[in-house]
Amino acid sequence: MSLLQGQILIFACDRRTVFSTEEQLIQLAAGLLGNSSDNNFEIGYGRNKKPYFLRHPELCFSVTHSGDYWMCAFSGSPVGLDLQRHQKGDFQNISRRFFHPEEDVYLKCNGYRNFFDVWAAKESYVKYTGKGIDDLFDQFSAVANGKLGPYINGAQIRFLPFMPDYTLCLCAAKIDAVELRYKGIAPSRP
Numbered sequence: 161m162s163l164l165q166g167q168i169l170i171f172a173c174d175r176r177t178v179f180s181t182e183e184q185l186i187q188l189a190a191g192l193l194g195n196s197s198d199n200n201f202e203i204g205y206g207r208n209k210k211p212y213f214l215r216h217p218e219l220c221f222s223v224t225h226s227g228d229y230w231m232c233a234f235s236g237s238p239v240g241l242d243l244q245r246h247q248k249g250d251f252q253n254i255s256r257r258f259f260h261p262e263e264d265v266y267l268k269c270n271g272y273r274n275f276f277d278v279w280a281a282k283e284s285y286v287k288y289t290g291k292g293i294d295d296l297f298d299q300f301s302a303v304a305n306g307k308l309g310p311y312i313n314g315a316q317i318r319f320l321p322f323m324p325d326y327t328l329c330l331c332a333a334k335i336d337a338v339e340l341r342y343k344g345i346a347p348s349r350p
Contacts (some may be wrong), residue, residue: 167337168330169236172322174344178230181223185232189219190244210290222287227327229345240288240331243322244276251275260301266308271327277319278302280329285312288331323348 171188178184186201188292193216195201204214213219222233227245251272255264263278281302290308302312309317316335322328330338 165236167339168233168239168332168335170231170233170241170320170330170338170340172340172342172345173230175225175228175230177344178225181225181230184230185221185223188232189213189216189221189234193219206290208290208292210287210292222284224283224287229323229326231328232290235332237333238288238290240286241279242283242287242329243282244283244327246276246325246327249275258297260298260303262301263303266303266306269306274308276327277308277329280319280327281309281312281317281331283332284317284329285315288315321348 165337169192173184180278182203184316185203189201200215202214203211205211211221213221218236220235220238222239222241224231224241224243225244229243231241231243233239233240233241252265255267255272255275259267259278260280260343267278282297283293285300286297300313302308302317304311309319311317312331315331317329318335318338320330320338320340321327
């Protein structure tokens with residue numbers, strides 16, 4: 161699929177306008193491939209319930225939503241995308257219970273300021289691998305040598321600027337060109 165060769169395309173939508181994740185996903189994919197028939201985009205589920213297009217395996221995707229936004233990444237190879245809205249929580253207990261010990265130490269040393277960065281990195285990675293959040297979520301680390309990223313087990317992660325009070329993280333084997341398209345929302349200005 162030459163359209164996305166080496167490129168990752170991310171769509172960001174107002175979550176209130178997305179009535180069905182599957183319908184929105186199919187509409188975007190059909191438009192991307194120039195295919196007017198939504199019938200060609202039946203979704204199947206692989207091992208660990210990772211979704212894919214049965215008739216278009218060349219088009220990989222990852223869906224995320226948090227707060228006011230729904231997002232989807234498309235690529236010619238496996239991709240994981242996660243969005244986290246910053247909110248209050250018991251970060252110390254969550255970190256100790258669900259994160260790798262190296263991540264827990266990193267967060268303690270930084271006063272848990274980077275909690276959502278670690279969470280989004282980990283979740284984008286499990287979406288990329290198709291494993292999902294399970295009992296092994298604490299068995300891998302987004303932190304190495306006291307620093308977050310840029311790789312988790314050889315997969316590249318990249319934090320992308322999005323909206324204030326949100327963390328957006330992308331994961332793929334290799335991340336080159338990334339394009340973020342806004343549908344019905346205004347891009348944030350730094």
